[in-house]
Amino acid sequence: MFHPFFKISPLKRLISYLIPVTVANSSGSQNRHLEFMLYRNQWQLATEDALYSDGTRYEPFRVAFKHVPKATLAGIKDCLILGTGLGSIVQILTGKYKSTPNFTLVEYDEIILKWALESLNAMGIKKLKPHCDDAESFVTKDKGKYDLICVDIFIGREVPVQFTKMDFLVATKRLLKPGGTWIMNYIVNDSKETMQFLGNIKSLFPDVEVIEKNQNMLLIAKH
Template identity: 35%
Template structure:
């Protein structure tokens, strides 16, 4: 990982400092910046991760704090800088992680930043295909999958949420980050989520909507 000098760290509180730029088969532009002392990962048209300041998880994880002692297996679909790992680590939660991303370059960046002694399996795969094939049950499932500022079409299907349900432990929790670009698409997604998970809370900030869904008690 690029060495961060004291001068770059200080400058980052004034303006974002580009640490490295690269391209991958998935993202023509993949930039790692230091901003206000913290790393950010961005593509040409979207901020993919802001580490411990990543708002969708920074706002949603505290709402499930009472469940932290029961979180032992976590599946993250869409990795970014593994903000969920860093935030849970900050809360003293150290489960086993499965981190899935279609872009191996993102996985490699995330791997270099994981907190020490993190138990994590990194999988380069299409998130939906992985979800269909895996057979584990997770206490926490984080879905943060975007193509630019939109989710893939499969996220807005009943089949996807059925697969999420199948992957969750009996009292598991699903956190889904969504950017509302189209009102009708959003309303259809919202109805789909409530049909699959009646016990759902929504956290809103700007165009972001984060769904915190609790599995039905068996």
Template identity: 30%
Template sequence: MLKKFLSYFIPVNIVKKHSEISQNLEVTWNNGQLVLDSKNTNYSYGSLQRILRKGLNYIGFERIRGFKSILVLGVAGGSVIKTLTDEIKYKGKITGVEIDPKVIEIANTYFGLDQIINLEIIICDAFEFVLKTKEKYDLIIIDIFKDTVMPNFLFEDYFINRINYLLKVNGFILFNTMTLTRQDKERNALYKLHFNDDYSVRMYPKVEDHNELYTIKKMR
């Protein structure tokens, strides 16, 4: 507990690991909370948990509790899953897809992700998973980064159309994006054009400085 106490004054590193996929990963006590960071950004807990909690709050905690199935693309340390189970008290099925087994190893060891009984973790590329799965979901959370970089496929027609197909009517997509450059903002502006009148798209800018959140409801 000494490290936790000291973290209110200065971050205290617990472990550093190298991953072939995520490169540098660090678990650190920061302001009394364990967080998972990559080289340049927060991967789980900390600011990322605040960002996704806001998105879930926009959708509505009570509404989420009524969902039967949730898909999380990009698990990292599992902070959004902890918000779902610990804060929202979600009891339905959660499927988490994560490409990096090292991240899941950290999530299990330091954040207790493997203790969540209604969670299934699948080690797989998110693009491959959405192509193969036959299930449909009430909520799809997309939170995929390699450090501060978002893969291009997230903004391409085929992936977007496939995600829309996997979403149940009256279901929601929660999409966390990072906007560090003018090109990022232009990319996000074009993203909204992929949705027709069957969808209600809302964008929430300036969430934790450099993040824009999207909530997308499938109306019919």
């Protein structure tokens, strides 16, 4: 399937400043329904019950990056993104913070990853190393080391439980360079599960900042 980015008429781009314009509907390799939309000239990706990407407007990581020193973001050489979506995190880092690291992108859905790569390439964003893989499997076998790790994994509006367990968290920490930054976007649905998750995080990262933004909880830690 050819990326809809290349098929948008000037009229649809203009209309997108008023309302979201649906450009394509598709089933993904892991999602029953994907809706690809243009809103205010930026791409949005939605499933049946959640918005996965919103260009540089993607609020969870816009908020998170405000809590990381700009010099730290500008100095990133290697960045791992677990849960790529359409590349909102990449767009925020390169667009707002002028950070141009080597991006390792992990996305479980083949169609989403294909769309992300084609749109990011069309924006002139390079140094992308894609992996169509389950994030839990990827972190156990990856040999890379990263200055920044971003975890942004959901099914609908829930973080799959395996990504809150110690095995996964320890594996991601192993991939951080000394002094590296680790950020996770978490959605609060159950208070007991959230407390257990926070206990795991704080036992692994003694110095962790917790930011609550509506139903989202953003966790920022240093190695």
